Each structure stands twice: as structure tokens, then as C-alpha cells.
Amino acid sequence: GENVEQHPSTLSVQEGDSAVIKCTYSDSASNYFPWYKQELGKGPQLIIDIRSNVGEKKDQRIAVTLNKTAKHFSLHITETQPEDSAVYFCAASSSGTYKYIFGTGTRLKVLA
């Protein structure tokens, strides 16, 4: 079945360093890839997304890249801050569907 693998499961970085989280999807029909940030006791919050007709998208310190051939997409956070500490989920879905297949999450810890 459809599957999204996410790595690493935990990531610790020093404040100011960059963090990279990687996902791989299995369904070649997937064409929409959102990233969610979930803080403790809160629901997931959409932070950035990318569609299959774009290879990269950037929003301030956050960027996402997509390699459709390899079925890989990645989240890049630069100049990390303690408030970036949270669990990050990637997801994949196909146009015209509402079904997100989520990755298993990455717990990011930014050390001050």
C-alpha cells in the first residue's frame, strides 16, 4: 500500500545550525507534499507545502525540496531557534484526493 518513510526519527542540533528531515513516498501518483509541525499538546500545524510541478519552495528559514524521480522530498530549516523544537511530519497525497499519508515524524530538538 501507500507508504511514506521519514528520517531521522530524532534530531538534535545546536541553535543556529541547519536541520534536514527527509521523506520518501511510494505512490507515484502523489503530487502534493505538506509538512506539519506539532508542538507538545497541540495539533499539527501546516508550515510549508510543495506541489509536484515545483522542485523547491522557500519561506524565510524553511525550505522544501522535491525529487519526483527518486520520490524524495526534504524539509530544510536554517538558523534554527529553540522555538523550532517540535515534532515534524511529512505527508503525501494525490490531486483530487483528501487522503494524506503521513510519515512517522521527526522529533527536532534545538539546543540553546
Next chain:
Amino acid sequence: EAGVVQSPRYKIIEKKQPVAFWCNPISGHNTLYWYLQNLGQGPELLIRYENEEAVDDSQLPKDRFSAERLKGVDSTLKIQPAELGDSAVYLCASSLQGKAYEQYFGPGTRLTVT
């Protein structure tokens, strides 16, 4: 604009007891979703509503789970009877009809079954 509201935030019950969760979506959002999130996992869809109609409940364990959205706004998810394995966070999300790619999540209800 108010976000998705869920209550209660936490619930502890004994196994075999019933439990219900309530969700109020963002105003104007026709589509409502219930997700199950197990510890250390991503959310998994249980059911999706378009207005008051459940258009996909294929992942809902119908022997013990039920849901309703009678007036196409608020929704209730019920478990009866609860089992130990139901301990999880139950998330509600909503989106504008036709914009399923912009789903907004509520804070969730953390259920503990003892």
C-alpha cells in the same frame, strides 16, 4: 479567526466504558475529518464528512466507533465500548470544500483507557 475546537482535551476512562469527543470546525469549512494519532506516529484518517454526509468511513472500526455530523457543522466521535488499544490522540481537522490540501487541525483529545 478561531481555529478548530475540540473537547475534552483529555479523557481517562476504564475499558468497556463509552466515550465521546466533540469537534467544532473552522467557520465555513464544509469538510471535516477525524484522525487517530498513536504515540510516535503520524495521524491516520478515520472518517471524512462533506457537510453532513460521511463520504469516507472505510477506516472507521464500525463495531465500536461511530460518528455523526447532524447539521453539517459540529461533529461527535464515539467509542463504545472502549478498549485498552484505543488509547491515543483523536484529532479533528477541517478544510474548505474542494481544498482538501489545506487541512487545519484542532489540538486533539488525548484518550487514556485503563
